Amino acid sequence: MDEEARRHSSSFGAAATAYAAHRPDYARAAARWALEPAPGTRVLDVGAGTGKLTAVLAQVSGNVTAVEPDREMLAELRRSLPDVRALTGSAEAVPLPDASVDAVLAGNAMHWFDMAVAGPELARVLTPDGVLAGLWNVVDDRVDWVAGLAAVSGSAAIGPRDTPASWRVATAGMHLPDSGTPRFGSPEQAEFPHGQRRTADSLVATLATRAGMLVMPQRERRETLDRIRAYLGSRPETADGEFTLPMLTCVLRVRRR
Known part of the structure; x- marks a missing residue:
């Protein structure tokens, strides 16, 4: 990971409370599809953040462990999901034994992983035929x-x-272990309708939690958010009251051989 990517990936802790308040959850159908080929029910959410995907997985599978490297993000996860096992760790250093989970999922996080290191590590904790999947809203x-x-x-x-088209291109294999290795099979992509109820103010707050916004110089950040707010105020769909932000939860999955 280069220095700029490292700066972006480490920016979320300072905004952990806002992230927990404003980031969307994930379509349950997407989580179910990601887990469909898994040989069992033990699920690891790696790079779990404040637990947006963890909460969905707890409903879908009921047997979830969350791993997150950032102290502030992990504290928010533990506060909101006190019954979930939540550990300090990362995709490159998972604090679990070999072959201890049937699926590893990551929500809006896999693009931050160093897959040269994380690929073998995630393969280590997966059972044979286990599933590795990334989900992106x-x-x-x-x-x-x-x-x-x-x-x-x-x-x-x-x-x-x-956006859907850019996601398909960016994740066509870039963020998963090389399918030519013996560890994982060929990747599959799927997309599931999703949405988030927002107001103009809360959508601006949501976009303010993006990594690129968090590391932006303060004046530029304010100008960007003001421009977004003005646009939302100009559109009949978003100017008054609540609306649904149309989204997709997109999934990329592979199976461990």
Whole structure:
């Protein structure tokens, strides 16, 4: 991971409370599809953040362990999900025994992993035929006003992997272990409708938790958020009261051989 990526990936802790309040959960159908080939029910959520995916997995599988490297993010997860086993660790150093889980999932996190290190480590904790899957929430820019939002927001707020077409390209294998190794099979992609109830103010707050926004100089960040707020105020779909932000939960999965 280069220095810029490291700076982005480590930016979330300072905004952990806002992240927990404003980031969306994940489509349950997407989590079920990710887990469908798993040989059992033991699930690891790695890079779990404040537990947005963890909470969904707890409902879908009921047997979840969360692993997160950031202290502030982990504290939010433990506060909101006190019954979930939550450990300090990372995709590159998982504090679990060999072959101890049937599936490893990551929500909006796999692009931060150093897969040269994380791939063998995640293979280590998976059982044979276990599943490795990344889930990403993306905005559906096939909807006209969402496409406009993406255009005015800039790549710091809505960037690579944040719309369906860019997600398909960016995750076509880039963030999973090499399928030519004996550890994992060929990747599969799927997309599931999702949405988040927002107001203009709460959507601005959501976009403010993106890594690119968190590391942006304060003046530029304020100007970007003001531009987004003005756009939302100009659109009939978003100017008054609550609305649904059209989204997809996109999944990339492979099976351990």
